[in-house]
Amino acid sequence: MSALLELDKVSVRLRATHALKGVSLTVRAGEIIALLGPNGAGKTTLMRASLGLVPVEGARALGGADPAKLTNRERALRVAYLPQRPQSIWPISVVALVALGRFAHGAAPDRLSATDQAAVDAAIEACGLNNLRVRGMDEISGGEKARAHLARALAQHAPLLMLDEPTAGLDPAQSLAVADILRAHAADGGAVVFSTHDIALAASAAHRVVLMHEGRIWAEGEPEKALTRDALEVVYGRPGQLERIGDAFAAIFR
Amino acid sequence: MSASLRIILALAALSLTAVFAALWLGPTPLENPFASDEATRTIVWDIRLPRALTAWFVGAALGLAGAALQGLLRNPLADAGVLGLSGFAALGAVIAFAFGFGAFAPALSVLFALGAALIVVTLGWAARGPASLALIGVGLSSFAGGLIALALNLAPNPGALADLVNWTLGSVEARSYEHVALVGILFFVGAVFIFVAARGLQALTLGEESAAAIGANIMRTRTLVVLGAAACTGGATAVAGIIGFVGIAAPHFVRAVAGHDPARLLLPSALAGGTMLVCADIAVRLLPTDTELKLGVAAALIGGPVFALIAARLASRGGDA
Structure with missing residues (x-):
C-alpha cells in the first residue's frame, strides 16, 4: 500500500524565517496522526505544505503526485482539508453545506446524483446531524457547526482527511464525538491528520502523534512513547506529563 | 415543482405584469392599450414598450450583476453602483459622447466597467467585512465622479454639457428598440458568464481557502463574474446612465424568499431587478412634476436609505467584524 502523504526533508521559508525545517512524515491508509505543539510550532504550515499551498524545499507527494502541480479538483479528490474555524459566509442549510463536499465530483448542491446523495446522507448520519438537515448554519451551535463542516469533509470521499484544530472550542462530549468520527474514517481505510492542543484527546484518538517544536518534529510515535516528560517540557515550556487512566488519558501541566 | 422554480415563475409573472402595467399607465391615460387607433399604437408600441423593456433589461442586468458580485465578494453590500462599476461605465460613455465618437459609447462603457471591476475585485478580495469593501467602492465611485467632471470640463463641445450631465443622472426616457437590443444583448452575454460561474459562487460560501479545498477554481470564478458584471453594468449604463441600488435591493429582497x-x-x-425598475419608472412617469423625475434620481432617493438600513442591520449583527 503506497502512502497517502509523504514528506521528505521538507522546509518552508515564510518571509525571513523558517516555518518548517527538514520535516519528514509518511501517512498510510488506516492511520490517525495528531499534530501537537504550541502555537507557531508549524502545525498549520505542515498541512499547507502537504496540500501544496506553500512552496517548499524538499520532496512531497500527495497520493503519489506533487501537490503543487495538482488542480484544486485533483487535490480535492485526494485530500479533504478543513482549515481552522471553517466558515459558512451565507447561512445556507446544513444539508446544502454538506453537499458542497461533493463539488469535486461535479455536483452542485441542487443537482445531486444518486452517488452524491448517498455520500451526503452517510456523512450527515455519521456526524449525527440527521435532525438538523434543514436548519440554517446560523441557527445551530458551535459544536454542531463543527460537525457540519466535518460532514462536508467526509462527503468529499477523499482518502485523506486533514483537519486543522477540528475540536477547537468544542465541549468534551463534542470533542469525543469528533474523535469517534475520525476513528470510523480510519477504520474504513482512510487516513486522518489533525492538529490539536488537546493532548489527552490526541493520545486517545491517534495511532501516532507528531510533536512539533519551532518548525521541527521534536518527537514522533505512539502517544505514550513520544509524549515523554522531557519532550513536553521542552516543547511547551512547562513541566508536563501524560497519564493513562483506563483507556483514556489525561495531560497534566504544572 | 421545486421551491426555486416556483419563485422564478412567480417573479417572471410579476415582470410581465409590470411591463403590461407600464404600457397601460402613463401621463396620457389610455382606456385600452391594445386599441388599434394610430395615437394609441404610437404611444404603446413606439414609446411605452421600448421604454418599459429598456427599464426591465437595465434592472435585470443590475440585479444580476449585484447578486453575482455579492456572491463573489461574499458581501451583501456589493453592487455595481456601490463598487464604482456604474461610475466608470458612465465615465466611458461620457468620454465617448463628449469627444464626438458616441457610437463607441457602449463599448467604452463595458471596457471601463471591466477596468473598475478588476480594480475593486483585486483590492476588495482581502477586505474584511462588508464596510471596508464598500469604502473601496466609495473611493472608486468618487474617483469616477471626478473623472466624469474632468471629461465634461475638457469636452470640446460645451453645448453638449447639459445633455451629458442630464444623461448621467440616469433615465430610460425616450429609448428605442435599438437601446433595448443593446442592453438586452449585453445582459444575455453577461448572464452566460455569470451562470457558468454559479457553482463557483456556491463554493465561495465557504471562503476562499475552503472553496479551493473542495475543488473550486477560484481564478476562473473571479474572471467569469468580473466579465459578466462588466457586460451587464456596461450595457445598463450605456443605455440608461447611472442607476444605483437595484443591484443591492434585488438580491436583498430575493433572499427573504429564496x-x-x-x-x-x-x-x-435578475427578474426582481427588472420588475423593480419597471415599477419605479411607472412611478416616475405618473408623478405630476413639471420636469420628469429622472429614474436614476428616484432610485437613489429610495435606494440610499435602504442601503443604509441594510448596512446598519449588518453592523448590529456583528457582520462587520
Whole structure:
C-alpha cells in the first residue's frame, strides 16, 4: 500500500524565517496522526505544505503526485482539508453545506446524483446531524457547526482527511464525538491528520502523534512513547506529563 | 415543482405584469392599450414598450450583476453602483459622447466597467467585512465622479454639457428598440458568464481557502463574474446612465424568499431587478412634476436609505467584524 502523504526533508521559508525545517512524515491508509505543539510550532504550515499551498524545499507527494502541480479538483479528490474555524459566509442549510463536499465530483448542491446523495446522507448520519438537515448554519451551535463542516469533509470521499484544530472550542462530549468520527474514517481505510492542543484527546484518538517544536518534529510515535516528560517540557515550556487512566488519558501541566 | 422554480415563475409573472402595467399607465391615460387607433399604437408600441423593456433589461442586468458580485465578494453590500462599476461605465460613455465618437459609447462603457471591476475585485478580495469593501467602492465611485467632471470640463463641445450631465443622472426616457437590443444583448452575454460561474459562487460560501479545498477554481470564478458584471453594468449604463441600488435591493429582497444560496439567487435577482425598475419608472412617469423625475434620481432617493438600513442591520449583527 503506497502512502497517502509523504514528506521528505521538507522546509518552508515564510518571509525571513523558517516555518518548517527538514520535516519528514509518511501517512498510510488506516492511520490517525495528531499534530501537537504550541502555537507557531508549524502545525498549520505542515498541512499547507502537504496540500501544496506553500512552496517548499524538499520532496512531497500527495497520493503519489506533487501537490503543487495538482488542480484544486485533483487535490480535492485526494485530500479533504478543513482549515481552522471553517466558515459558512451565507447561512445556507446544513444539508446544502454538506453537499458542497461533493463539488469535486461535479455536483452542485441542487443537482445531486444518486452517488452524491448517498455520500451526503452517510456523512450527515455519521456526524449525527440527521435532525438538523434543514436548519440554517446560523441557527445551530458551535459544536454542531463543527460537525457540519466535518460532514462536508467526509462527503468529499477523499482518502485523506486533514483537519486543522477540528475540536477547537468544542465541549468534551463534542470533542469525543469528533474523535469517534475520525476513528470510523480510519477504520474504513482512510487516513486522518489533525492538529490539536488537546493532548489527552490526541493520545486517545491517534495511532501516532507528531510533536512539533519551532518548525521541527521534536518527537514522533505512539502517544505514550513520544509524549515523554522531557519532550513536553521542552516543547511547551512547562513541566508536563501524560497519564493513562483506563483507556483514556489525561495531560497534566504544572 | 421545486421551491426555486416556483419563485422564478412567480417573479417572471410579476415582470410581465409590470411591463403590461407600464404600457397601460402613463401621463396620457389610455382606456385600452391594445386599441388599434394610430395615437394609441404610437404611444404603446413606439414609446411605452421600448421604454418599459429598456427599464426591465437595465434592472435585470443590475440585479444580476449585484447578486453575482455579492456572491463573489461574499458581501451583501456589493453592487455595481456601490463598487464604482456604474461610475466608470458612465465615465466611458461620457468620454465617448463628449469627444464626438458616441457610437463607441457602449463599448467604452463595458471596457471601463471591466477596468473598475478588476480594480475593486483585486483590492476588495482581502477586505474584511462588508464596510471596508464598500469604502473601496466609495473611493472608486468618487474617483469616477471626478473623472466624469474632468471629461465634461475638457469636452470640446460645451453645448453638449447639459445633455451629458442630464444623461448621467440616469433615465430610460425616450429609448428605442435599438437601446433595448443593446442592453438586452449585453445582459444575455453577461448572464452566460455569470451562470457558468454559479457553482463557483456556491463554493465561495465557504471562503476562499475552503472553496479551493473542495475543488473550486477560484481564478476562473473571479474572471467569469468580473466579465459578466462588466457586460451587464456596461450595457445598463450605456443605455440608461447611472442607476444605483437595484443591484443591492434585488438580491436583498430575493433572499427573504429564496434563501442564501448564491447560485439560486442569480436568476430571481435578475427578474426582481427588472420588475423593480419597471415599477419605479411607472412611478416616475405618473408623478405630476413639471420636469420628469429622472429614474436614476428616484432610485437613489429610495435606494440610499435602504442601503443604509441594510448596512446598519449588518453592523448590529456583528457582520462587520
